Amino acid sequence: MKRRMYAALCTVGTLVASLALPAGQALAADPPPRVDLRVLVVSDGGPATDAIAAELDTAGTPYTEVDLTAPxxxxxxxxxxxxxxxxxxxxKFQAVVLPNDNPFAAGSAEMAALASYERTYAIPQVDAYTYARPEAGLKxxxxxxxxxxxDGLRAEVTPAGLAGPFGYLDGDVPFEDLSPTVGESYAFLSTPADGADFTPYVDASIPGQSARGSLVGEYRHDGRRELVVTFVYNRYQQQFRLLARGIVEWMTGGTHLGASHNYFAVHVDDVFAADDRWNSELNCTPGDVDCADSSVEPDPIRMEPDDVAYATAWQDTHGLTLDLAYNAVGSVDHRAENGGTDALADRxxxxxxEFRWINHTYTHAFLGCVQDTTVVPWTCATAPGGGTAxxxxxxxxxxxxxxRVWGEAAGLPLHHGELVTGEHSGMKVDPQQPEDNPNxxxxxxxxGITWIGSDNSRDPLQRQVGPALTVSRYPMNVFYNAGRAAEQVDEYNWIYTSRAQGGSGICEDNPATSTCLPQPLDPATGYADHIVPLETRIALGHxxxxxPRPHFIHQSNLAEDRIAYPVLSGVTDxxxxxxxDDTPLVNPRMEDIGAEMQRRLRWRQALDAGDVTAYRVGSTVTVHAPAGVAVPATMPAGTSExxxxxxxxxxxxxxxxxxxGAQPLTLALPASADAPVTGTDRPAGPTSTVPALPVPAGVSEPAAFAPTS
Known part of the structure; x- marks a missing residue:
């Protein structure tokens, strides 16, 4: 959702920091001007400016949006x-984002005002998506x-880009190609115009030539600096997501409010217990409340000791720690049925x-309403006096x-404030139970529960449940009732194909479902060829x-064919x-994710209420925010407090x-950091309105998830 944020009021609390700005510049004005730490986003309703605004929004970087199409x-x-x-x-703004290098009519007073402003205060400008032309420094x-x-372009960060704003990347910037029938991106590849002071940061080979053409580059002219982007994108596309951090760091000089990291946490539910297996003849899971044929016995899937050894070895290789959500009764019952032995639990x-552990309740019981399973789908039972039981x-x-007591006795390293209930039960479940269990x-x-897991697909926003805050978890489409790849494909085909193809018809009833299939997957190859790349892409997109929200799978996915690992490895690798190497995956535990979500929510509320003001004067940045609100800030390496x-x-x-708080926080940049300089007041060169720019359907309406063609 776009947010328009205007000049904020000063409130309690001050953060003071030195500002990082472009190298090779020195302060000229005396006294130096005040520059507010806020970005101006001028939008024409296109996907590129929307993507940059979304990046600022997610990071918590203040911005003001002006929609050129709004009356x-x-x-x-x-x-x-x-x-x-x-x-x-x-x-009033530390940077300007425009839809292109000149979105106004020829001779526009607004463009002239922006150019003069940028020269006077050394304000950088991002051309979110523009035509390659001399006015932008390109042929x-x-x-x-x-x-x-x-589509499918293999771009690379240049040496200048790696030494500059895109140094967090290894070099490759692959462009997505999700559909052979939908255009998903469009680009202009070109070399710098004769005599232009232009430095490419991201480029690609020009088809049919040995030369490389710029996709992202810096153009310096008339006392101004522009980041010229000559390909179109939306906020979800991988090529933008890879470059978004660098675009923000370039235009803010590496110092801004807000922070951004790349997170990946994986919860494994039902550990110690067993998960019932999908039945391909019944097209349901015996043992599940919605699988009505009681004549078919459940077929449990449970990890073995070798699966634990595999998990620890995988963690060591991939640098990720799994969070195991456990149900103790799985081991208690197994020992009772097997002469007191449980090799899995012992291992x-x-x-x-080697793992992190989360309380998943003792028996995995449904903790919401009392379920009436005599009907399919189940409903909430009615209490004797009326109302919900x-x-x-x-x-x-x-x-x-x-x-918890069982886990403590077993020596599990628990954090007692964390809880995931079975099926996220107790909290609302639409349509049967539209409210939380009041108990x-x-x-x-x-x-003493302070963090409770929720299903992001039905409860995505953090909210209060008694003393606890929710931590939304992404369900991976690696099914709880599948231990083998063929089972996963069979159930996937059932869910996502039409009734005429033997499927459930969910996609006919809900055409917006993103994982619908035009035809059933091959049972032998469908998992590796379709499901793994698709689920990897979705998770990597998050x-x-x-x-920071975690993903969750089930212990069954670490057993038998160990079908979760190709997806998890696809993300990490x-x-x-x-x-x-200086930009590793961040792998937080549940309570840390909850705290991050809580800080972000409070910061967003302060921004939306206009309670944050931030500015720099010379080498100092001051941030006013409500007392007790945590302020996110990104600074150059070597900054001290x-x-x-x-x-x-x-x-x-x-x-x-x-x-x-009541006292200011003062942060000082390292001595190597440069101070800003105001631009020279030379007249701007000739400008003209940018020609109409093509925007493929897969950008304006993002292409559906599908494996790379």
Whole structure:
């Protein structure tokens, strides 16, 4: 959702920091101007400016949006861009994002005002998607360049890009090609115009030539700096997600409010227990409440000790720790049925410190309403006096406490505030149970629960449940009732094909479902060829979107064919091939994810309420925010606070959260950091309106998820 943020009010709390700005510049103005830490996004309703705004939004970087298509929009003139505060000149924006290098009519007073503003205050400009032409420092495509589809393009970061704003990447920037029938990107590839001061940061081979053409580059002219982007994208496409961080770092000089990391956490549910297997003849799972044929016995899938050894070895190789959500009754019952032995539990407990552990309740009982399973689908039972019959507070509390006590006795390294209920039960389940079990909150309080897992597909926003906050988890489409690849494909075909093809018809009833199949997958190859690349792409998309929410699978997926690992490895290995060592995957545990989501929500509320003001004067940045609100900030490496290092290193910068209070926080840049300089007041060169730019259907309406063609 786009947010329009205007000049904020000063409130309690101050953060003071030095500003990183473009190298080779020195302060000229005396006294120096005030420059507000806010980005101006001028949008024409296209996907490129929308993508940059979304990146700022997710990171928590303040911006003001002006929609050129909106009636009554503000006029961009000298007064809109700058004024005087307390006798000091003020630039209201630290950077400008335009749809292209000139979205206005020829001779526009607004473009002239922007150009003068950028020169006067050394404000960088991003051309979100523009035509290759001399006004942008490039030759036109008909002069030895290329214009056309960029689907499947293999771009690379240049040495200048690696030494500059895109140094967090290893070098490759692959463009997606999700569908052979939908155009998903379009690009202009061109070399710098004769005499232009232009530095390509990302380029690709020009088809049919030995030369390479720029896709992202810096153009310096008339006392101004522009980041010229000559391909179109939307916020979801991998090529944009790879470059988004660098675009923001370039236009902010590496110092801005907000922070961005790449997160990947994986929860494994039902550990110690068994998961019932999909039945391809019944097209349901015997043992499940919605599988009505009681004559067919459940067929359980349960890990073996060798699966634990495989999991620990995989973790060591891929640098990721799995979070095991356990149900103790699985081991208790197994020992009771097998003469007191449970080789799986013995191995898991021997390797307990190799994993993180989460209470998943003792028996995995459904903790919402009392289910009436005499009908399919089930419904909530009615209490004797009328109304919904609910699982009681005592029953819920017993499920939580009994599992915790068992885990403590087994020496599991638990964090007692974390809980995932079976099937996320107790919380609302549409359509049968549209509200939380009213007894849930009390049971959470009885057990000191502060973080409770929720299903992101039905409960995506963090919310309060009694004393706890929810932590939304992404369900991976690797099914709980499949231990073998062929089972996964059979169930996948059933769900996502038409009734005429023997499927459920869900896609006929819900055409927006993104994983629909035109025809059934081959049972022998469908998992590796279709499901694995698709699920890898979806999960990696979350990782690259600064999204801390965890993904969840089930213990059955680590057993038998171990079908989860190709997807998990696809994410970790794919990520490692794209990013430099200083930009690792962040692998937080559940409570840390919850705290990150909580900080972001409070920061977003402060921004939306207009309670944040940030600006720089010379080498100092000041941020006013409500007392107690944590302020996210990204600074150059080497920044210090009271002689102590500020933040944590990530992607060539340092970033951290600082809680606003009565006393200011002062952060100092390293001596090597350069100060800004105002631009020269030379007249701008000739400009003209940018020609109409092509936007393929797969950009304006993102192409559906499908494996690479």
């Amino acid at each position: 009554g929009r503000p006029v961009i003139d000298a007064g809109f861009l700058a004024d005087t505060v307390d006798g000091r000149d003020r630039a 036109t495509p008909d002069n030895g360049g290329y214009s056309g589809s960029a 898991l407990l021997a390797d307990r410190d 609910w699982v009681t507070r005592a029953e819920i509390s017993d499920e939580i406490a009994t599992n 849930l909150a009390g049971a959470l309080a009885d057990n 990782v690259l979107a600064n999204d 794919g990520y490692a091939a794209l990013f430099a 009271a002689s102590a290092a500020f933040g944590d290193a990530y992607a060539g910068q340092v970033s951290g959260w600082k809680t606003a």
